[in-house]
Amino acid sequence: MGQWYKSGSPWIWLTSGAVSLSLIAVIGLLGLIAWRGLVYFWPSTIYQFDVTQPNGITEQVIGEIYERDSIPAQRLRDNGQVIAPDVEEVESILIKTGNREFVELDFRWILADTITKQQAHPDLVIFERNKNGNFYGYIDSVVVDGQLKTGDNATKLAALEQSLARVELLNEQADELQSGNINHINYQLEGLRLEQRRLELENKLTPAVLADIEQQRTELGNEYLVHEKRLFELRAETKRDKVQVRDMRGEIVELSLSSILAVHLPNQMGIFAKIGHWLSAMASFVVDDPREANTEGGVFPAIFGTIFMVLLMAVIVTPFGVVAAIYLHEYAKKGTVTKFIRIAVINLAGVPSVVYGVFGLGFFVYILGGSIDELFYPEASPSPVFGSPGVLWSALTLAILTLPVVIVSTEEGLSRIPISLRQGSLALGATQAETLWKVVIPMASPAIMTGLILAVARAAGEVAPLMLVGVVKMAPALPIDGNFPFIHVERKFMHLGFHIYDVGFQSPNVEAARPLVFASSFLLVTVIIGLNMTAIGIRNYLREKYRSLEH
Incomplete structure (x- = not known):
């Protein structure tokens, strides 16, 4: 027994047991989140x-x-x-x-x-609506272009589905018109207003220039009226048809098809129909916009905002972290100052994230963003452009938060590269910069990717700093659209982590929000795993590519 204890086997078994328990706990937690989240989309009786x-x-x-x-x-x-x-x-x-x-x-x-x-009852129907939640009842009749459609339930359902398909097409045309032509005209009108204001501040607004601006504004206004008239016509067309439903009070309620998104009869569904509905509901949750204070609809803006912010953060933090690590390891002298810098970098990793948020709000938003507005966007005053929280400042704040991770990981990768490779490169006539660029950095790229993986894993789940520097409950527009310059890093955005907090703790309808918390949490974990797996795949490819140089 004593010999077995001295051999170290108990510690090996203890370590393996601890790792196994941790894996079981993590898998169990993910399984619980997945079950509670995904069962929400199953069509209930x-x-x-x-x-x-x-x-x-x-x-x-x-x-x-x-x-x-x-x-x-x-x-x-x-x-x-x-x-x-x-x-x-x-x-x-x-x-x-x-x-x-x-x-x-x-x-x-x-x-x-x-x-x-x-x-x-097999004829019970769920009407999924764009406001006021679901409606339950029995279809009494369908009003199509003023004509009452009655008969058996199958006849009424056929008429209802045909009318809903027409309404869906009209809504798509209206949404495309509003987000396309009308939004573009509004963007151009705002640009003309800012241009006129800028010329006024520079004392360059001559009568000829003002007349030209007014002419452009008039042309855009006329074009806007044409599109607006068409939009109102489309919206009016969606309200033409109605469905009359007998609710649980026994009263007949008339619902406009413009407010109905889908109609389901779960009591008539077989197992395969329910699976199809379940998959369709999950797809809608991923691609649709939220409704009803985030307790209905999908989370696409939050998914897009999370991925966009993390990718922007990765683009910012990687070069800064790599350059800092290369300087500390390859160029800086081994002394007190360098040791102090390394200690400071390590300690930065332990600073609470909300402190970074306060720093980002004070420095990036108010000082840096305010200065940019003062220098380049004086015509927008008093409305801030970069002087308000946005996705750029969120990415920069999280870049500083994750910078120590990238620096430490890159330094460890640089320290594992044999000195003989550097000496051989220098002996062949290469400069130190060429040696770094052609030999050292490629071989250290797997370590750089490891640091990036850790940075992405932490940044994607952070919420506290984002609440101060850019994330909002509901973003009116995505950071990317069809208006120049197409990528708008000054805009506020939605984030899955904040969406979970908002739905779970700020929702007025707690019971409706509870399953969405699990669904959004599972989706956030899936997004983080997807980002990490992509980075791990790149790291493994680089590791295999430069494995021969290590020997």
């Missing part, structure tokens, strides 16, 4: 409940079962409810009822004992 109220009146409730819980019977007795003496726990069911404009809450708890009847 819609039930019709007959619920007996304390006053004896029977109420009809239509909705989806979200959660089940057990409540101590004594708690209900304390609240004045009549519960049998021999009952210790009562099952409570959380039901999503939708129809937000007609009920106080679209989520409600119902005691299982008060449910006298529960059925999943």
Whole structure:
């Protein structure tokens, strides 16, 4: 036993056990997040409940079962409810009822004992809308161009789907017109306003120049009116058709098809239809814009903003980190100053991220951005251009935050390169700069990529500094569009990490937001893994490419 202890085997087993437990914990956590997030998109069965109220009146409730819980019977007795003496726990069911404009809450708890009847009627329909959440009920009739379409449920569904396809096409045309021609004209009009203001500040606004600007403004205004008229016509066309629905109150409600995004009958779906709907719902979550205070719709702007900011950060931090590491390792003299700099770099890695956010807000946004506005954009005053939080300042802030990681990793890679390679290159007549560029840096590139991987992994999940230097709850436009200069690094952006915080802790509808927190968290982890796997693939390629030089 003593010999086995001295051999070090216990420590090997202890280490392997700790690593295994850590892997199990990480995989279990990811599995829990994936399950709670992905199950949200599965089409749930819609039930019709007959619920007996304390006053004896029977109420009809239509909705989806979200959660089940057990409540101590004594708690209900304390609240004045009549519960049998021999009952210790009562099952409570959380039901999503939708129809937000007609009920106080679209989520409600119902005691299982008060449910006298529960059925999943095959004709129950979910109307997914662009506002006020889902609507549940039975299709009574469809109004197409003023004509009432009735008949069996299949006939009404066919008419409804045909009308919805028409509305979807009209909405696509309207959105394309608004985001294309109208947005471009607005951008040009704003450019003319700024140009006129700049010429006024420079005392170069002559009557001829002003007349030319006014002529361009008039032409753009006339063109805008044409597109605006067409936009109003398209929006009016989307409101032509309607569907009449009988809700859980037994009343007929008329819904405009312009507010309906999709219609589902989950009670009629088979397993393959449900899988198809599940995949379609996940795809929509990835590519659609958010709605209803981020509790409905998708997260595409947040995905785009996260990836764009991380890539911009990587472009900034890599050259600065590599240059700093090369100077410290190859050029700087071994002395007190160099040692102090290395200690400072290592200590920077332990500074809380929110401190970097405060620094970025104070230096990048107010000082650097304000100076840029004063020098190059005086005509925009008092509205800031670069003097307000934006994606550029967020990328720079996170670049400083992750800079120590890149420096340390690159230095370690440089220290592993044999001195004989440097000496051989110098002996053949190459200069030190040529040796660095042609021999040392290529061989250190896997270590540089390792530092970049660590930097991306940390930056993609940071939220606290971004809240100060650029991220917002809802960004009106992406940092990239069709207007010159096409990449607008001064704009604010959405981020998946902040989206999770906003939905989880700032949402007015907690029950609706809860599954989205898990779905967004799983998506953020997937994005980080995707970025890291790309960088790891590049690193492995570089490592194999320069492996022969190490020997």
